[in-house]
Amino acid sequence: MFEALEKINQRPEPFQFYTASDLWTDDHTSKQMLSFHLNAAIDVSSRNAAFIDRSVNWIADRFNVDAGIDIVDFGCGPGLYAQRLARRGANVTGIDFSIRSIEYAQNAAARERFNIRYLNQNYLEFATERRFDLVLMIMCDFCALSPMQRKGLLNKFHEILNPGGQVLLDVYSLSAFEKRKETATVEANQLDGFWSPDRYYGFVNTFKYEREKVVLDKYTIVEAQRTRTIYNWLQYFAPEALEREFLDAGFFVEGFYSDVAGTPYDPQSEEFATVARKEEN
Numbered sequence: 001m002f003e004a005l006e007k008i009n010q011r012p013e014p015f016q017f018y019t020a021s022d023l024w025t026d027d028h029t030s031k032q033m034l035s036f037h038l039n040a041a042i043d044v045s046s047r048n049a050a051f052i053d054r055s056v057n058w059i060a061d062r063f064n065v066d067a068g069i070d071i072v073d074f075g076c077g078p079g080l081y082a083q084r085l086a087r088r089g090a091n092v093t094g095i096d097f098s099i100r101s102i103e104y105a106q107n108a109a110a111r112e113r114f115n116i117r118y119l120n121q122n123y124l125e126f127a128t129e130r131r132f133d134l135v136l137m138i139m140c141d142f143c144a145l146s147p148m149q150r151k152g153l154l155n156k157f158h159e160i161l162n163p164g165g166q167v168l169l170d171v172y173s174l175s176a177f178e179k180r181k182e183t184a185t186v187e188a189n190q191l192d193g194f195w196s197p198d199r200y201y202g203f204v205n206t207f208k209y210e211r212e213k214v215v216l217d218k219y220t221i222v223e224a225q226r227t228r229t230i231y232n233w234l235q236y237f238a239p240e241a242l243e244r245e246f247l248d249a250g251f252f253v254e255g256f257y258s259d260v261a262g263t264p265y266d267p268q269s270e271e272f273a274t275v276a277r278k279e280e281n
Contacts, residue, residue, distance in 0.1 A: 004227075008203045008220045009184060014212045015146035017231045021122070024097035032194050034100050037078050046080050046139060051261060055138075056084040058262035062275070063134050063166060065090050070132045072160065074123045074153075075141040079105030079116065086114040093130070095123045124149060131162045137169035138260050140271060143235045150235075154249035163280040167251065168273065170260050176270035177236035180215045182208050195221045213237070239265075242274055251276040 023029055037046045047055065059065060067089030076082050076094030078101045086092045086109070094116060096102050102120040109116040119126070124145075135157045142150060157167050183206045190202025203220040217232040243253045253276045258269040265272060 009205055011205075011207050012216070012218075012231070014209050014214045014216075015149075015233055017229075018146070018149075019229070019231050020097060020144070022228065022230055023232075025099070027100075028197055029195060030098045030100040033098065034078060034104060037080065037101065038104075046077055049080075051259075052080055052084065055259070055261040056081060056088075059085070059136075059168065059260070060088055062262060063168070065134075069134065070130070070162075071134045071136065072132045074126075074135065074137040075139065076105065076118070077101045077139075079108055079118065081136060081138060082116050082118075083108060083112065083114060086116050087112075091115075093117045093119065093128075093132070095119045095121060095126055097122055124153065126156065128160060130160065131165075132160055133162055133165050135161060135165070135167045135169075137167070140170050140172055140234075142169050143172050143237075144233055145235070146233070147235075150245060151249070154245060154251070158250045158278055161278045163278065165278045166254075167246075167276045167278075168260060170271055170273040171237045171242060172234055173267075173270055173272050174213060174236055174238050175268050177208075177213055177215065179270070180206065180208055182206055190219075190221075195219070196223055198223055213241075237272075239272065239274070246274070246276045250279055252279060 024033065046052065065085060065088050068091070070091045071085055072093040072095065073082050074095055076096050079094055082092045082094040082105065094105060099120045102118050106118050145153065186201060186203045188201055189199060190204065195202060200221050200223040205218040207216045207218065213236045215234045215236065219230040219232065221228050239256050246253055253274055255275050256265040257263055257273045258266045259271060260273045
C-alpha cells in the first residue's frame, strides 16, 4: 500500500506521459465529455453557446468567412463551431479523437444537410493533400501538447495551409499559471462518477513546474479491478513565447486577443488568442 501511495504522489518530468486517448476514447468518460460539450450553459468541454455564437460572428468577420472558404477545425468535438461556420457557407473539415463526438457531429450535419467532412482520429496524425484557408484550434487544446508535439503540429499547419492562410488558436496565460497551486486530494467517486460507472477512488495531484511554466493535473483512478492514471498537462504562455513558436514554423503573428471572440488583448486575462499567417513565398 505504501509503495502504491508513493507512486500516486510521484512527480513525473514535464510531458513524460501522454494519455489523451484514455480520456477521449474510453466509452464512459467520452460519454461524460460529450454531455459537457452539449450543455449550452457551461464552459467545460466547450464554451457556452452564447460565447460560441459571439466567437463565430467575430471569426466570420475577421477571416471573411463566406462560400468557398476552406476551414479545418482541430479538436472539433461535436461540431459546435463547424456547424455554425458551415451555415455561413464555409467548407469545413473537423477532426477529433472521440468517436462519440464525431458520430454526434455527423448526425447533426446530416439533419441540417451540411456537407461537413468529419474525421475520427488523433489530429497529431492527420495528413491530407487538401489545402485550407483557415486552421482553428479552440479551447486551449494547444496547451495540452508537449513542445515537440506543438512543433510538429505547427509544421503541419504550415504544410496544409494555402499561401497566406491563417491560424486561430487560444492558450492559457502566465496570469493563469500564477493562480495555480500544488495540491493533493482524494475523493470517492471523484467528479461525481465522471471516471467510471463503478465505485472508485480518485486521487488528484496538481504539480507546478515553474521553469517550464507547465502544470500537471495527475488523476489516479483506483477501481476494484484496475488502477489507471490520466495525465492532464497544460502549458502556459507569454505572448512572446507563443509568437516564437509560430515564427520558428514559418508564420508571422498578426495580433493577440483576450479570447477567440476578438476581445482586445488584456495582459491580465487568464487566456489569450492569437492569429498567425503563413508567410507567402
